[in-house]
């Protein structure tokens with residue numbers, strides 16, 4: 001074990017000697033592993049030998065401490081019963097929570113994770129309330145996914161977490177289930193608490209998502225769990241919808257959970273119509289997107305107000321985004337760049353990084369220094385670090401080369417060749433989407449456009465038609481790249497290149513959801529091929545060159561080899 005660690009140290013020494021030294025020698029969780037358990041450092045694709053340009057940096061993937069029974073593509077889906085995850089959370093400088101809600105996070109941190117069942121074959125093994133398990137069974141949900149096995153017990157123990165797992169792996173229920181097990185009508189019944197909460201009925205959870213579509217999707221997932229009788233306990237606060245109606249609903253229904261986009265939540269909060277100071281949970285879904293400059297002011301307000309108890313001191317020297325020990329902060333994404341690690345550390349109390357194959361203390365994950373002289377390299381390595389492990393292993397990736405004016409025709413031939421049922425095709429701008437739809441429809445293929453300039457009603461209707469199979473091709477932009485769950489979507493086509501590999505990952509992740517088959521095809525022009533190759537390296541996946549001939553997809557092996565740099 002020690003030898004493996006030392007060898008790993010040598011390989012990354014040039015980049016991170018100081019931080020890795022701290023990670024190993026000072027992190028109690030790692031030294032504990034060395035002594036009592038058979039662990040190894042996970043040397044994944046981040047140490048990819050063939051990639052000399054970008055992937056030698058440290059990544060969450062290659063630094064995650066994993067159990068020796070880590071599942072691989074070919075292994076069983078769930079580890080054997082009795083294989084417990086044993087992670088001792090760093091105890092060196094634990095902050096003491098300010099109220100009862102989070103006190104036990106600090107005092108029982110080691111114990112909290114030790115019982116996490118890696119071996120769950122059913123939701124009942126994860127400590128959820130019996131009412132919730134009944135509801136899950138009614139909905140035909142019996143077996144938790146790997147990331148749910150890890151996240152549910154960790155969140156139930158009230159830890160602040162960052163959940164990182166590939167697209168379509170069930171991250172939404174991974175955070176919703178423990179919340180619903182602790183608040184609202186499905187929680188484990190406790191007469192005393194029941195009476196108290198009935199009297200108070202304040203907002204218990206705020207869930208923020210970057211798009212209306214994703215927000216509505218999360219609302220529907222909560223409604224599905226709550227059932228028709230308690231639907232009113234979740235309230236959507238998304239932009240584009242009537243704000244006064246949302247405010248009235250807040251007043252009338254007294255929801256326990258609100259789900260919304262940053263702008264609308266911040267707007268209603270600033271108007272004094274959303275009372276979240278006593279709120280226990282703040283979920284930031286697609287957290288890396290929410291951290292982008294676009295949402296800066298709104299997120300600032302949300303982080304400032306959610307979970308701040310009346311009379312609590314203002315953030316003072318810690319800055320406006322300082323941690324609030326009164327609330328549990330849950331951050332979620334398939335892609336977790338350094339910026340998220342840094343943010344999570346400053347907002348959370350001893351935050352943990354939860355992935356399908358293990359849980360580690362986020363404080364032990366090294367991040368690159370912001371503002372370093374090698375800013376460009378730092379950005380590139382952050383992209384690589386965020387992108388690796390973000391895609392389901394079963395997805396097939398291809399690219400084909402064509403002239404700009406033939407792209408739509410290539411798209412059509414590609415759909416026929418693969419006999420794809422539901423296709424999402426991405427472009428970078430809104431204007432040309434209409435043209436694509438027109439050309440496809442002219443050749444008898446049902447298509448529609450979806451973008452942010454359409455009304456909320458038009459967007460909802462189009463999405464519903466697509467999900468119902470009335471539309472075969474959805475031509476869209478980045479709006480639909482994040483979180484959108486259309487399980488039957490079997491093909492994603494990039495008609496324009498995504499900006500980087502993180503964007504590639506989120507677009508690609510709209511297909512191949514939860515173990516289903518899925519294909520991703522990038523249609524590019526000759527001068528753009530090097531970008532595809534760069535993304536291939538950063539994502540550490542195979543993207544094969546192909547062409548469409550006689551109604552079939554043909555892989556051009558030789559060409560691909562020739563083009564390889």
Ligand SMILES: Nc1ncnc2c1ncn2[C@@H]1O[C@H](COP(=O)(O)OP(=O)(O)OP(=O)(O)O)[C@@H](O)[C@H]1O
Nearest residue numbers: 143144145167168169170171172173334483485514
């Ligand atoms: N345990 C389960 N059993 C069966 N289906 C599940 C289970 N958990 C989640 N699902 C379904 O899997 C699909 C994908 O889940 P979800 O949208 O939460 O993925 P995700 O990891 O959040 O993806 P993304 O990163 O793209 O947002 C959804 O249709 C969801 O209802």
